[in-house]
Amino acid sequence: MKDPSAPAPHAPASFADIRQRIAKIPRVDIAIKNTPLQEMPNLARHLGGPRIFIKRDDLTGVALGGNKLRNLEFRLARTMSEKPDVVIVGLDLQSNSARQTVGACNKLGLDTILVLEGTRPDVVQGNLLIDYLLGAEIHFARDRHEQRSLLDSLAADCRAKGRRVHILNDNPMFDVASALAYIETLMEMQDQLQTAGVKPTAFYMSSSGKGAAGFEIARKLFGGFAIHSVTATSEFDVPSRTAGIANQTCEALGLDLRLTPSDITNFGGFVGARYGVPSDAGNEATRLFARHEGIILDPIYTGKAAAGMIAHIRENRFSRDDVLVFVHTGGSPAVFTWNQLWTGGASHRP
Numbered sequence: 256m257k258d259p260s261a262p263a264p265h266a267p268a269s270f271a272d273i274r275q276r277i278a279k280i281p282r283v284d285i286a287i288k289n290t291p292l293q294e295m296p297n298l299a300r301h302l303g304g305p306r307i308f309i310k311r312d313d314l315t316g317v318a319l320g321g322n323k324l325r326n327l328e329f330r331l332a333r334t335m336s337e338k339p340d341v342v343i344v345g346l347d348l349q350s351n352s353a354r355q356t357v358g359a360c361n362k363l364g365l366d367t368i369l370v371l372e373g374t375r376p377d378v379v380q381g382n383l384l385i386d387y388l389l390g391a392e393i394h395f396a397r398d399r400h401e402q403r404s405l406l407d408s409l410a411a412d413c414r415a416k417g418r419r420v421h422i423l424n425d426n427p428m429f430d431v432a433s434a435l436a437y438i439e440t441l442m443e444m445q446d447q448l449q450t451a452g453v454k455p456t457a458f459y460m461s462s463s464g465k466g467a468a469g470f471e472i473a474r475k476l477f478g479g480f481a482i483h484s485v486t487a488t489s490e491f492d493v494p495s496r497t498a499g500i501a502n503q504t505c506e507a508l509g510l511d512l513r514l515t516p517s518d519i520t521n522f523g524g525f526v527g528a529r530y531g532v533p534s535d536a537g538n539e540a541t542r543l544f545a546r547h548e549g550i551i552l553d554p555i556y557t558g559k560a561a562a563g564m565i566a567h568i569r570e571n572r573f574s575r576d577d578v579l580v581f582v583h584t585g586g587s588p589a590v591f592t593w594n595q596l597w598t599g600g601a602s603h604r605p
């Protein structure tokens with residue numbers, strides 16, 4: 256593991272310089288930013304390890320919140336430059352990203368068509384329920400191949416009716432937007448931690464590359480802390496993907512900085528059976544956050560990332576003088592999809 260106290264491996268950068276560079280990139284105002292950073296003393300006491308803080312990026316304000324609203328400020332600014340009236344996007348059946356995209360498009364006065372991979376369940380719950388409530392037109396695709404052809408045929412139908420269409424999957428800002436947003440989030444957290452008089456040892460976050468790319472750029476630029484991203488999928492080689500997105504983002508910012516896969520600390524051991532299926536460790540972490548701190552995670556992304564952090568604390572990787580920051584990236588509507596996980600078992604604190 257990297258030494259978190261190591262200085263910035265790149266020439267030191269100032270927050271002001273990086274903020275100025277980000278400010279040159281087109282953006283629309285959608286998310287509530289400066290989300291709270293809170294200490295979790297009960298959970299820390301229960302685990303008997305370091306101090307733990309949580310960044311409440313589940314409270315970004317639109318359609319039940321989450322990390323994507325920050326990204327959508329950059330993605331949809333690019334979209335709006337094409338002056339569309341309808342956005343079409345292909346995502347997973349229970350995608351948090353889909354829910355937040357529809358909410359953000361509603362704020363911008365755009366219609367949304369979702370092409371979700373999977374079949375419509377008998378009982379509509381979680382993110383899918385919110386997608387309907389938000390008024391998206393929803394189609395289902397058996398696999399990625401069918402999803403892509405549906406995206407194209409629906410776009411062609413809309414154009415034939417005289418509509419101006421933007422397919423969000425083809426947006427060149429798709430990945431870079433997330434990295435930009437999370438460089439900014441990291442600076443925001445550092446300001447909040449400094450106000451609290453606290454120096455972080457490591458940040459934990461669920462990411463399969465996009466948000467982590469932003470955090471890893473910030474680590475290279477500012478130094479003094481470790482980034483521990485935890486992936487919820489085995490679909491990608493996450494370190495290569497993260498470094499690739501980080502490098503596109505550095506280019507977009509005009510930064511003379513490049514990352515390689517060896518720069519990335521990503522933990523792939525907490526996926527469980529596979530993407531989209533809860534794991535015992537993730538469910539335990541979700542219960543611990545709920546019962547000790549009243550914070551609702553989700554069993555697909557944040558619960559698994561929290562399981563990674565908890566496992567590392569239990570392995571005594573940190574001392575009581577260390578400070579961990581867990582970034583809650585949202586996703587809590589999934590607890591309703593997996594309702595049977597929470598109703599059985601002990602009603603007291605585990």
Ligand SMILES: Cc1ncc(COP(=O)(O)O)c(C=O)c1O
Nearest residue numbers: 351462463465466556584585586
């Ligand atoms: C709740 C939640 N956390 C984390 C992530 C991972 O984000 P990324 O891989 O874009 O950094 C997602 C992605 O959909 C998510 O929905």
